[in-house]
Amino acid sequence: MSKLTDLNLAEARDGLRDKQFSARELTQAHIDRVAAAEKLNAYVLQTPEKALEMADASDAKIAQGEARPLEGIPLGIKDLFCTKGVRTTACSHILAEFTPPYESTVTGNLWADGAVMLGKLNNDEFAMGSSNETSRFGAVINPWRGADQKHLVPGGSSGGSSSAVAARLGIAATATDTGGSIRQPAAFTGTVGLKPTYGRCSRWGVVAFASSLDQAGPITQTVRDAAIMLSSMASYDAKDSTSVNLTVPDYEAALTGDIKGLRVGIPAEYRVDNMPSEIEALWQQGIDWLTEAGAEIVDISLPHTKYALPAYYIIAPAEASSNLARYDGVRYGMRVAGKDIDDMYASTRAAGFGDEVIRRIMIGTYALSAGYYDAYYVKALQVRRLIAEDFTKAYEKCDVVLTPTTPSSAFAIGEKSDDPLEMYLNDVFTVTGNLAGLPGISVPAGVDAKGLPLGLQLIGKTFGEEDLLRVAGVLETAAQFTARADDWWSAE
Amino acid sequence: MTNKNLIAGATGDWEIVLGLEVHAQVSSNAKLFSGAATEFGAEPNTQVSLVDAAMPGMLPVINQKCVEQAVRTGLGLKAQINNYSVFDRKNYFYPDLPQGYQISQFQQPIVGEGVIDIDLDGGEVKTVRIERLHLEQDAGKSLHDQHPNMSFVDLNRSGVALMEIVSYPDMRSAAEAQAYVKKLRAILRYLGTCDGNMEQGSLRADVNVSVRRPGDPLGTRCEIKNVNSIRFIGQAIEHEARRQIDIIEDGGSIAQETRLFDPKNGETRSMRSKEEAHDYRYFPDPDLLPLSFSQEFVDTIAASLPELPDDKKARFIADYGLSPYDASVLVSEGENADFFEAAAAGRDAKATANMVIGSVFAGLNKAGLSISESPVSAEQVGQLVDLQSNDTVSSRIAKEVFELMFEEGPDQGKDPAVIVEEKGLKQVTDTGAIEAAVDEVIQANPDKVEQARERPKMAGWFVGQVMQATGGKANPQAVNKLVMQKLGLEE
Numbered sequence: 005m006s007k008l009t010d011l012n013l014a015e016a017r018d019g020l021r022d023k024q025f026s027a028r029e030l031t032q033a034h035i036d037r038v039a040a041a042e043k044l045n046a047y048v049l050q051t052p053e054k055a056l057e058m059a060d061a062s063d064a065k066i067a068q069g070e071a072r073p074l075e076g077i078p079l080g081i082k083d084l085f086c087t088k089g090v091r092t093t094a095c096s097h098i099l100a101e102f103t104p105p106y107e108s109t110v111t112g113n114l115w116a117d118g119a120v121m122l123g124k125l126n127n128d129e130f131a132m133g134s135s136n137e138t139s140r141f142g143a144v145i146n147p148w149r150g151a152d153q154k155h156l157v158p159g160g161s162s163g164g165s166s167s168a169v170a171a172r173l174g175i176a177a178t179a180t181d182t183g184g185s186i187r188q189p190a191a192f193t194g195t196v197g198l199k200p201t202y203g204r205c206s207r208w209g210v211v212a213f214a215s216s217l218d219q220a221g222p223i224t225q226t227v228r229d230a231a232i233m234l235s236s237m238a239s240y241d242a243k244d245s246t247s248v249n250l251t252v253p254d255y256e257a258a259l260t261g262d263i264k265g266l267r268v269g270i271p272a273e274y275r276v277d278n279m280p281s282e283i284e285a286l287w288q289q290g291i292d293w294l295t296e297a298g299a300e301i302v303d304i305s306l307p308h309t310k311y312a313l314p315a316y317y318i319i320a321p322a323e324a325s326s327n328l329a330r331y332d333g334v335r336y337g338m339r340v341a342g343k344d345i346d347d348m349y350a351s352t353r354a355a356g357f358g359d360e361v362i363r364r365i366m367i368g369t370y371a372l373s374a375g376y377y378d379a380y381y382v383k384a385l386q387v388r389r390l391i392a393e394d395f396t397k398a399y400e401k402c403d404v405v406l407t408p409t410t411p412s413s414a415f416a417i418g419e420k421s422d423d424p425l426e427m428y429l430n431d432v433f434t435v436t437g438n439l440a441g442l443p444g445i446s447v448p449a450g451v452d453a454k455g456l457p458l459g460l461q462l463i464g465k466t467f468g469e470e471d472l473l474r475v476a477g478v479l480e481t482a483a484q485f486t487a488r489a490d491d492w493w494s495a496e
Numbered sequence: 497m498t499n500k501n502l503i504a505g506a507t508g509d510w511e512i513v514l515g516l517e518v519h520a521q522v523s524s525n526a527k528l529f530s531g532a533a534t535e536f537g538a539e540p541n542t543q544v545s546l547v548d549a550a551m552p553g554m555l556p557v558i559n560q561k562c563v564e565q566a567v568r569t570g571l572g573l574k575a576q577i578n579n580y581s582v583f584d585r586k587n588y589f590y591p592d593l594p595q596g597y598q599i600s601q602f603q604q605p606i607v608g609e610g611v612i613d614i615d616l617d618g619g620e621v622k623t624v625r626i627e628r629l630h631l632e633q634d635a636g637k638s639l640h641d642q643h644p645n646m647s648f649v650d651l652n653r654s655g656v657a658l659m660e661i662v663s664y665p666d667m668r669s670a671a672e673a674q675a676y677v678k679k680l681r682a683i684l685r686y687l688g689t690c691d692g693n694m695e696q697g698s699l700r701a702d703v704n705v706s707v708r709r710p711g712d713p714l715g716t717r718c719e720i721k722n723v724n725s726i727r728f729i730g731q732a733i734e735h736e737a738r739r740q741i742d743i744i745e746d747g748g749s750i751a752q753e754t755r756l757f758d759p760k761n762g763e764t765r766s767m768r769s770k771e772e773a774h775d776y777r778y779f780p781d782p783d784l785l786p787l788s789f790s791q792e793f794v795d796t797i798a799a800s801l802p803e804l805p806d807d808k809k810a811r812f813i814a815d816y817g818l819s820p821y822d823a824s825v826l827v828s829e830g831e832n833a834d835f836f837e838a839a840a841a842g843r844d845a846k847a848t849a850n851m852v853i854g855s856v857f858a859g860l861n862k863a864g865l866s867i868s869e870s871p872v873s874a875e876q877v878g879q880l881v882d883l884q885s886n887d888t889v890s891s892r893i894a895k896e897v898f899e900l901m902f903e904e905g906p907d908q909g910k911d912p913a914v915i916v917e918e919k920g921l922k923q924v925t926d927t928g929a930i931e932a933a934v935d936e937v938i939q940a941n942p943d944k945v946e947q948a949r950e951r952p953k954m955a956g957w958f959v960g961q962v963m964q965a966t967g968g969k970a971n972p973q974a975v976n977k978l979v980m981q982k983l984g985l986e987e
Binding site for chain 2: 086092094099105106108207208209210211212216244245322323325326329334335336346369372373374377381
């Protein structure tokens with residue numbers, strides 16, 4: 005038997021059910037590996053005692069023959085999810101040692117299905133970033149390295165989640181995606197990242213960045229694992245008005261491997277300027293794999309694609325500027341005293357928020373201001389609608405869309421952190437999915453010349469997760485991506 | 497035509513132009529977007545959900561009851577009901593505003609244009625147009641008197657549902673504005689959508705005041721915030737109009753600003769100027785879907801609407817033959833109207849209305865009681881009206897009997913017939929007895945008899961004397977007849 009920390013979710017689940025090992029053993033192996041991985045800075049809070057307690061409860065369930073879908077599976081939780089009695093900070097100083105007296109719906113669903121919490125995972129502050137360098141707890145390191153052995157970013161904002169899953173510091177992880185924060189980190193770390201349809205997973209108890217774009221999803225080792233995780237994470241939640249009341253299917257059952265006759269759209273507009281030839285080649289490779297599997301390739305046009313990123317960087321900051329107003333030092337989190345109430349607000353927020361968060365609050369505040377609202381916010385909403393219409397038209401001709409996930413592989417820590425615009429370009433292929441509310445998945449499909457992972461993205465129809473996962477499974481099988489980062493970081 | 501609303505300045509007449517924004521707390525058990533309770537007077541911060549406190553990751557969910565109440569109110573105002581409306585965020589920082597924004601409706605409110613007919617002195621009715629009604633959250637309350645150098649915040653009100661009802665600037669005097677608020681309150685109470693309790697803050701008004709020369713375009717307005725009694729509304733308007741007139745007549749101009757009314761000295765003072773006004777950065781709340789409902793939903797509510805004050809007034813005039821004035825007094829509160837109808841059932845409605853208004857309302861008013869606390873029941877009032885109608889007692893004695901019943905209160909309360917019997921107040925209709933009394937008065941006042949023959953109106957004096965002599969128990973008609981006879985004044 006391989007090491008317990010080498011198992012993917014489906015393997016661990018089956019092993020537990022067959023009593024090849026206990027949930028406690030599986031959890032302890034992961035606790036030990038997490039403890040030895042401080043260098044990666046993936047976890048901002050480890051909860052080993054809680055994990056073992058939960059694992060023991062799972063062992064009892066298994067012994068009684070009452071194993072639930074995720075019984076005994078140790079997971080890492082992005083620090084954006086509120087966890088009852090466990091510090092939740094969104095990796096921002098402004099939340100200080102905030103410990104919620106409530107559990108987010110998504111994590112609550114996971115625990116109800118028997119999963120075990122290893123701890124809270126690092127992310128960009130308030131999920132604002134594409135490199136996980138804006139966290140109050142410092143940058144997360146990608147376990148993957150190039151030949152020059154420079155430290156690379158794991159992507160963001162779910163960099164703790166992607167780094168942890170890639171380094172096997174948890175069998176899977178929760179993540180959130182507002183503009184690409186699940187898919188881009190997955191692509192940078194050779195993992196699978198699934199952003200569901202907007203409304204599929206409840207946002208209740210997830211610290212908000214941009215409410216109309218935020219969506220929770222898993223980062224996992226395999227497509228099957230993503231399907232299993234989503235079946236548990238997704239639910240209709242009356243506490244989230246944007247949650248959709250649709251039965252959650254058995255996503256794992258959708259992985260039939262059969263995509264004969266399925267139409268895969270290739271959008272011309274995603275061939276961006278200066279796209280590295282490796283990415284171009286990988287995309288073509290993906291087309292070939294799906295063709296061989298019996299899919300029909302269709303050329304499609306998504307004409308408003310080039311306006312997606314500018315529209316996104318108006319809408320997301322606009323919503324964020326309002327969503328983050330509640331962090332005012334009055335009721336919880338950090339407070340810096342001031343000579344009057346306005347001074348207290350200003351001092352608290354200046355000290356509590358990092359530069360990227362402040363930048364976005366300022367952009368968003370500006371975009372919503374009298375005199376600019378129509379030119380920026382209203383225009384961006386119009387673009388958003390046009391982008392959604394592009395997809396609606398495209399889906400008359402195809403069932404899923406295939407694109408690269410990112411325009412490059414992982415870059416070095418510090419390489420883009422002084423150039424916000426360069427950083428924002430990371431989201432160029434992923435933001436459309438958020439703007440249109442569509443599900444998307446990144447599947448590891450190859451490595452570049454530096455030996456770093458690259459991902460291909462599939463975008464599905466609204467609530468078309470089953471088709472999406474089925475195609476992703478075929479892509480995964482064809483790609484045979486078995487490369488793994490070595491354990492250079494391990495203190496063991 | 498002369499305009500009685502004009503007010504005189506040093507340089508000529510001025511006209512006041514008034515528009516009101518009334519905030520009415522929706523009657524509902526839970527808040528607009530959370531399940532927390534809304535009861536008045538609870539201990540601070542005992543009615544606060546995680547949503548109301550704006551904890552991280554908390555989301556608003558619309559309370560359907562509040563939507564229903566807003567639609568109901570819209571129907572009561574004969575207004576356009578918008579089956580599709582949008583909740584927006586109004587962004588500003590304040591300690592009693594936990595989210596850092598108020599959820600309100602900006603461009604697309606749930607209710608559009610409607611009307612209210614207001615009742616003015618002399619039975620005059622004026623129509624005031626409603627611009628819109630929208631739903632929004634109330635804020636919490638800052639408490640500055642709990643600690644020498646700290647302020648506390650009570651979030652019990654945070655998130656409570658309000659209806660903001662905006663009028664057009666159709667009112668021209670303080671009295672009209674007061675009549676508007678009274679009428680609006682009556683409608684809300686009839687509908688059961690707001691308890692209208694101004695002392696508890698369930699109903700408060702922002703008053704927009706401007707002045708102009710008659711016929712001129714609208715002047716620059718000032719908004720007086722949060723005036724919380726009908727009396728204060730009158731005072732605030734009078735003071736603010738006078739202030740604006742004085743400024744303009746002194747060669748100045750009005751700066752658009754928000755002002756506060758200070759009830760202590762009856763003045764308004766500046767709160768913030770237009771330049772200091774917030775940029776609220778309204779935008780659609782992305783946590784909420786647009787609010788939409790079917791026409792069937794609206795129709796169901798419409799079918800359950802009670803009879804409203806105007807309809808009731810019209811019915812009282814038509815069915816009971818009441819004067820418009822009496823009818824509007826009786827319908828101002830639904831319970832009052834119900835009391836009247838119970839008392840008037842099967843008997844002289846006009847006489848009943850007189851007794852309800854003249855005795856019941858006056859007595860309750862003096863004693864500071866509400867109609868539901870009335871010591872005299874509607875049934876007893878009816879019985880008393882009967883005693884008066886069948887000449888068992890005179891109207892004066894009826895008043896006396898009412899006062900006795902009122903004092904005795906509901907527990908020992910005896911029916912009026914019993915009181916009349918016990919106290920011997922039965923009207924004297926025996927002509928012999930009355931005749932004796934008349935003769936006595938005539939004999940005792942020969943000079944007055946002389947005068948009365950010159951001036952027949954003097955007969956009234958004799959009637960009064962006879963009534964006095966008989967302790968008011970004599971039938972006034974009989975007395976009158978006999979006096980005229982004996983004085984030889986018969987026609």
